[in-house]
Amino acid sequence: MAPETKNRTLQILNAAAAGKYGVLAAIAYNIEQLTALIRAAEAKRSPLIIQLFPSTLKQLPTLAHAAAAAVKTASVPLSLHIDHAQNVEHIREIITMLPVDSVMVDMSHYDEKENLEKTKILAKECHDKGIAVEAESGRIEGGEDGIAHTGDLEALFTSAQDVDNFISANVDILAPSIGNIHGDYGPAGPKTGQLDFHRLTAINQQINHRVQIALHGTNDFPPDLMKKCIEHGAIKLNVNKLLLEVWNEYLRKHAANTPLVKLIDGGMDILQKETERWMDICGSSGKA
Numbered sequence: 001m002a003p004e005t006k007n008r009t010l011q012i013l014n015a016a017a018a019g020k021y022g023v024l025a026a027i028a029y030n031i032e033q034l035t036a037l038i039r040a041a042e043a044k045r046s047p048l049i050i051q052l053f054p055s056t057l058k059q060l061p062t063l064a065h066a067a068a069a070a071v072k073t074a075s076v077p078l079s080l081h082i083d084h085a086q087n088v089e090h091i092r093e094i095i096t097m098l099p100v101d102s103v104m105v106d107m108s109h110y111d112e113k114e115n116l117e118k119t120k121i122l123a124k125e126c127h128d129k130g131i132a133v134e135a136e137s138g139r140i141e142g143g144e145d146g147i148a149h150t151g152d153l154e155a156l157f158t159s160a161q162d163v164d165n166f167i168s169a170n171v172d173i174l175a176p177s178i179g180n181i182h183g184d185y186g187p188a189g190p191k192t193g194q195l196d197f198h199r200l201t202a203i204n205q206q207i208n209h210r211v212q213i214a215l216h217g218t219n220d221f222p223p224d225l226m227k228k229c230i231e232h233g234a235i236k237l238n239v240n241k242l243l244l245e246v247w248n249e250y251l252r253k254h255a256a257n258t259p260l261v262k263l264i265d266g267g268m269d270i271l272q273k274e275t276e277r278w279m280d281i282c283g284s285s286g287k288a
């Protein structure tokens, strides 16, 4: 990962690592959410990574093109990332057909050896197209939309050895398993001690600036916990429900008695404000 990379996702993450702040990598499920996220980035002069799930690429095939158009025209650094791509053939289709900057090649539902082998092959194919690669080392428990649930598979925490294995598979971004889960922790967020900060520190030291750290499983995070993760080396902050819950709440409350266009405006306003709030918390505001 050379500092002079032309890859947008890595440019954003390298700048954040150097500046010691975190960058939201925010899931969008539709054009309104995408628009609200980008408005927040421009209003706050903040970098932003836009994330789409592979299932969304199938549900709304034009959304990736809309996101890519925004990445090109926005006045702040944006990039388009595909989160949790778990199907090898779909990954090949994505990197061949779509204007994406980075992909999470998620082979964590395989055992460690097969995860590494498949990741290495796909990382090469992505890099040949100028696309950066994120991988999950160990296994983060739980499931998200369209993503294979880890089910009965136990979470596997990331070790220092895993770090070197994944770096040798040529990934650019590593998503460690440190007690974080995909899904809800409960309204108060993770229990005290659930996230292993000693492990995160050890992982960060082992990485030694060779790749960037992505933090998954941020539902219900209080601001202080997010800041603590950033202080311990997390740079790419994957967020989904953490931002989008205000949108969901707004729709639940107003959908029955608000005209559609007004409903869209109201939802975008509320999501923009929430995204701006988290950009402030993560320290990315004013960095673009």
Ligand SMILES: [Zn+2]
Binding pocket: 084, 182, 216, 217, 238
């Ligand atoms: Zn994830």
